[in-house]
Amino acid sequence: MGPEHWVDLHGDCLYRYALLRLRSPELAADVVQETFVEAIKGKRAFAGRSSERTWLVGILRHKIADHFRRAKRAPLNGLTSPPEDDFDHHGRWRKMPASWRGEPSRALESREFWDVFSGCLARLPHILAEAFLLRELEGVGSEEIRQRLGITAVNLWARLHRSRSLLRGCLEENWFGAARRPAVGEQTSRYAKGSVRS
Amino acid sequence: MNRIFRAWRVFNAPCREMARLASESLDRKPDRVEQMALRSHVIYCTACRRYTRQITFLHIAMEQLADRMEMAPPLPEEARAAIKQVLRDSPGSFS
Known part of the structure; x- marks a missing residue:
């Protein structure tokens, strides 16, 4: 089975996943290409332990992780707090x-x-x-x-x-409107009490 | 005795633990004590009730996203052709 077939079979799925993570069509296409190239090299290692799709998505995940490591992209505000x-x-x-x-x-x-x-x-x-x-x-x-x-x-x-x-x-x-504070008199539990800033 | 002590601890857990439990309920089956503790906690705790409801909403949204992904743009034709070319030229390529 030729590589063309692989790209036709899994290309869209990998691309959509990459696009979801990277948000750039060019970048997404790049990592999909890297994924297929890597897959061809490791074809023998595959040995059918998992489905072909699962195996390819696994490689793709690593490629995306590499990208983030290289780019050292810091998560934006609000997504950094422990x-x-x-x-x-x-x-x-x-x-x-x-x-x-x-x-x-x-x-x-x-x-x-x-x-x-x-x-x-x-x-x-x-x-x-x-x-x-x-x-x-x-x-x-x-x-x-x-x-x-x-x-x-x-x-x-x-x-x-x-x-x-x-x-x-x-x-x-x-989206859901963070500016809104609990209305005066709104019931809060004894656990939440004192922690609501107004 | 151990079981009673554990139940007491689960029922008296703070919101931090209840929020964790609410999330884990989406990934594993909570045991009966955990289930009852969470259910009774959210009756009087507005914060945890909202949290539980909102992460359940996320779960529904993610399910819909999975469907929407099917309709997301496919791998562009030029990129597809370029990848196939690279694979054909790749030394590890299989014939």
């Missing part, structure tokens, strides 16, 4: 999640929402994004992701949790 920052030393919310204005499910019908959403996704640090996309985009089970990335279950869950917190915060800031 997880502990969401909570004080008692484990209480420092800043309570805002009530999202509008009907969130309606947002899914808006084109602008998807621009914001993919913008937020692209801003996730790579180490988090690869775990998160495997889990939430491709729907791969925890156990398999754990093995593919070679990390412990606890580490995986921590990465997924962190990804969700960052994405949530990014959407709140850029």
Whole structure:
């Protein structure tokens, strides 16, 4: 089976994945090319342990990681804080999640929402994004992701949790209206009390 | 006794732990104690209730994104042709 066939079979899928992470069509096409070249070199090593697609996406992930390492792209504002920052030393919310204005499910019908959403996704640090996309985009089970990335279950869950917190915060800031503070008299729990800044 | 102590700890966990549990519930099946603890916590904790709801929304959004990805632009024709050319010229290429 010739390489042409490979490109036709998997090219679109790899390209879309790369585009989601890199947001530049040129860059995405570049890493897809690098991925196929690398794949051809390692064809013998493949040995059919996983599906061809899984194997290629694995190489692509490494190529994207290389890109981020080279570019040393710093995550943008709001996506840099360590997880502990969401909570004080008692484990209480420092800043309570805002009530999202509008009907969130309606947002899914808006084109602008998807621009914001993919913008937020692209801003996730790579180490988090690869775990998160495997889990939430491709729907791969925890156990398999754990093995593919070679990390412990606890580490995986921590990465997924962190990804969700960052994405949530990014959407709140850029779409659901962060400026809104809890209204006077709005009920807060005893855990959140005192941590709501007004 | 150990089980009672653990249940007591889970039920009295702060929001930090409840938020973690809410996220992990999307990736593994929480045990009964965890399930009940989270459920009762979000009844009175607005912050954790919002958090749980909002990360569930993310989950739904990601599912939709997966569908939308199918409609995303494919590998451009020029790039496709260029890659095929490179592969043909590549020394490791298989005939």
